[in-house]
Amino acid sequence: MDKVLIECRSLCKDYHMGGETIHALRNVSLQIHKGEYVAIMGPSGSGKSTLMNLVGALDVPSRGDLLVNGVNLAGQSSDQLANFRNHTIGFVFQQFNLLARTTALENVKLPLLYSHDKNPGDLTRRATEALERVGLADRMDHETTQLSGGQQQRVAIARALVNRPSMILADEPTGALDTKTSIEILDLFQELNDAGITLMVVTHDPEVAEVSKRNLMFRDGEIIDDLIVAQGAGS
Amino acid sequence: MDIIKTTSIALVALRLNAMRSFLTMLGIIIGIASVIVMVSVSSGSKQEIEAQIDRLGSNVLSIRPGARMMGGRHGGSGTAAPLTEKHIKSLRNKFAFIEGISGSISATVPAVYGNNNWTTSVIGIHADYISVRQWVIEEGRNFTEREVKSGGKVALVGQDIIDKLFDGASPLGARIRIKNIPFTVIGTLQAKGASNWGRSYDDVIFIPISTSRMRVSGRQARSVPDNIGNLYLTVNLDRDIGIAEEDLREFLREIRKIAPGAQDDFNVANFSEFIRARNETSATLGLLLAATAAIALVVGGIGIMNIMLVSVTERTREIGLRLAVGARRKDILNQFLVEAVTLCLIGSLVGVALGVGTGELVKRLVDIPVLLNIPIIFIAISSAALVGIFFGFYPARKASRMNPIDALRYE
Numbered sequence: 001m002d003k004v005l006i007e008c009r010s011l012c013k014d015y016h017m018g019g020e021t022i023h024a025l026r027n028v029s030l031q032i033h034k035g036e037y038v039a040i041m042g043p044s045g046s047g048k049s050t051l052m053n054l055v056g057a058l059d060v061p062s063r064g065d066l067l068v069n070g071v072n073l074a075g076q077s078s079d080q081l082a083n084f085r086n087h088t089i090g091f092v093f094q095q096f097n098l099l100a101r102t103t104a105l106e107n108v109k110l111p112l113l114y115s116h117d118k119n120p121g122d123l124t125r126r127a128t129e130a131l132e133r134v135g136l137a138d139r140m141d142h143e144t145t146q147l148s149g150g151q152q153q154r155v156a157i158a159r160a161l162v163n164r165p166s167m168i169l170a171d172e173p174t175g176a177l178d179t180k181t182s183i184e185i186l187d188l189f190q191e192l193n194d195a196g197i198t199l200m201v202v203t204h205d206p207e208v209a210e211v212s213k214r215n216l217m218f219r220d221g222e223i224i225d226d227l228i229v230a231q232g233a234g235s
Numbered sequence: 236m237d238i239i240k241t242t243s244i245a246l247v248a249l250r251l252n253a254m255r256s257f258l259t260m261l262g263i264i265i266g267i268a269s270v271i272v273m274v275s276v277s278s279g280s281k282q283e284i285e286a287q288i289d290r291l292g293s294n295v296l297s298i299r300p301g302a303r304m305m306g307g308r309h310g311g312s313g314t315a316a317p318l319t320e321k322h323i324k325s326l327r328n329k330f331a332f333i334e335g336i337s338g339s340i341s342a343t344v345p346a347v348y349g350n351n352n353w354t355t356s357v358i359g360i361h362a363d364y365i366s367v368r369q370w371v372i373e374e375g376r377n378f379t380e381r382e383v384k385s386g387g388k389v390a391l392v393g394q395d396i397i398d399k400l401f402d403g404a405s406p407l408g409a410r411i412r413i414k415n416i417p418f419t420v421i422g423t424l425q426a427k428g429a430s431n432w433g434r435s436y437d438d439v440i441f442i443p444i445s446t447s448r449m450r451v452s453g454r455q456a457r458s459v460p461d462n463i464g465n466l467y468l469t470v471n472l473d474r475d476i477g478i479a480e481e482d483l484r485e486f487l488r489e490i491r492k493i494a495p496g497a498q499d500d501f502n503v504a505n506f507s508e509f510i511r512a513r514n515e516t517s518a519t520l521g522l523l524l525a526a527t528a529a530i531a532l533v534v535g536g537i538g539i540m541n542i543m544l545v546s547v548t549e550r551t552r553e554i555g556l557r558l559a560v561g562a563r564r565k566d567i568l569n570q571f572l573v574e575a576v577t578l579c580l581i582g583s584l585v586g587v588a589l590g591v592g593t594g595e596l597v598k599r600l601v602d603i604p605v606l607l608n609i610p611i612i613f614i615a616i617s618s619a620a621l622v623g624i625f626f627g628f629y630p631a632r633k634a635s636r637m638n639p640i641d642a643l644r645y646e
Binding site for chain 2: 082111
């Protein structure tokens with residue numbers, strides 16, 4: 001097996017709401033290896049999105065340790081976490097989260113603007129390559145509002161790819177798309193995974209679960225099932 | 236992330252909200268434009284005042300005979316004993332600080348040359364008058380002492396006289412007739428332009444004071460031997476003109492034998508003081524208006540802060556996204572600061588253009604002196620940038636302190 005990319009040790013996340021404590025994650029321990037394609041499933045409020053936000057360093061755990069590439073995120077400064085989000089992680093959201101009235105190319109360039117590479121190379125060329133990879137080379141100069149939902153999500157994926165991350169975290173990436181478009185996006189994910197990118201997808205969509213290599217089932221903040229899916233099953 | 240990247244991000248963000256950006260800038264535009272207009276008008280009138288003082292001479296004092304007390308009641312101005320050649324002599328002997336001194340007897344009479352005639356101001360003077368009153372001989376020469384003393388029939392003419400009597404040709408050596416007495420023109424005067432009161436300074440003929448006294452200015456001047464009319468003198472610039480004025484007054488009281496406690500029967504006046512006092516109100520008003528305009532600028536800054544706060548709230552998801560793709564807190568802070576400063580700077584540039592344009596319009600339409608003050612433009616632009624930093628900081632900090640996940644989820 002490839003080396004461990006993400007390791008959760010007794011990860012807990014509590015939210016305090018109106019005097020009540022909600023345990024969104026309870027003692028989750030988990031290892032995800034490089035190159036895995038993990039679908040995280042479970043009902044709303046089961047903790048799957050919380051896990052993803054912690055892994056993506058968008059939020060901090062209440063207790064427990066989270067190691068990425070052997071580095072404990074708990075000890076990192078806010079600038080280091082920003083750098084981690086910039087270089088190691090690519091996010092894909094359900095609502096795409098593209099900048100309005102901005103071209104596809106400019107959206108894809110965004111992470112490069114915050115990059116601290118000593119030698120970033122030609123930003124436009126890198127953004128163009130990322131758009132080519134998701135099949136949108138001909139729509140580069142379109143504003144995001146002129147694109148269909150599927151195209152917008154592909155712009156978002158290109159944006160996630162542009163800094164060559166080790167891992168893409170996707171939160172309900174097909175939630176706002178029709179079935180046909182969803183399949184296109186999933187095919188794209190498959191290609192990316194085949195190219196060695198680790199994928200972690202939070203989803204309700206059984207299609208995603210079928211194409212992924214591993215399914216994590218969450219309920220009430222705990223992993224209740226961890227399935228390795230046979231290669232090629234269901235496709 | 237460097238400043239160029241930050242600026243380009245901020246510029247794109249501003250362009251995305253072009254209409255709002257413009258409305259936000261409006262306060263700054265109006266503030267800067269009014270500062271520029273007010274200061275320009277104020278410096279214009281100040282410059283005009285200084286120019287007037289320069290034309291008249293900043294170290295010139297005038298002495299006029301005042302009112303005589305006639306049995307407990309004031310006579311009219313000039314009814315007191317006149318000033319005479321003796322006064323000039325004793326003042327000169329007494330005060331080394333007097334640089335030039337001259338009498339001046341004025342009459343308005345017609346002058347004739349050939350078929351042309353023109354009624355003008357004919358002033359009898361001593362030779363010092365030319366330098367005391369800041370005149371310059373353009374062609375020819377000034378009067379000699381002898382001509383001044385012995386009633387020489389010579390004249391110096393102003394530019395208007397050259398136009399009216401000589402149709403612009405050189406008058407040197409020509410003979411003009413004033414009250415039927417022939418005068419030889421021995422010099423011409425450089426133009427001085429219009430006076431503060433709308434009369435042209437150049438509509439003038441100078442003749443020796445003795446000649447004026449005896450032959451031109453009429454009976455009243457003739458009635459007193461050695462009458463010199465009004466007296467003008469220049470004070471050495473090393474000497475404080477206020478103290479000089481006081482010395483002169485005391486000495487004149489002494490030689491005119493005015494009892495202690497009684498009123499002066501003469502007036503000593505300081506030209507520049509007179510003009511300054513007359514214009515002080517307008518200068519003060521100008522400064523007050525400029526201060527009001529500066530307050531408008533601050534109000535504009537508060538407008539920027541309000542809109543930036545609204546903008547930060549509205550763009551919470553955008554901020555969340557930027558944080559998610561790797562923006563550091565510092566990057567977000569800088570972006571919003573640069574947005575505020577850019578708004579202020581663009582606003583101030585538009586404001587400067589509007590202010591300069593309005594100043595030019597005022598100058599043309601209302602005929603108010605307007606002087607474009609270059610330093611104030613730079614001060615205005617940099618204070619606008621400061622306003623941007625000051626009022627932009629709070630919203631920018633608010634943006635940078637957002638928690639990425641809360642910002643992303645913000646509806």
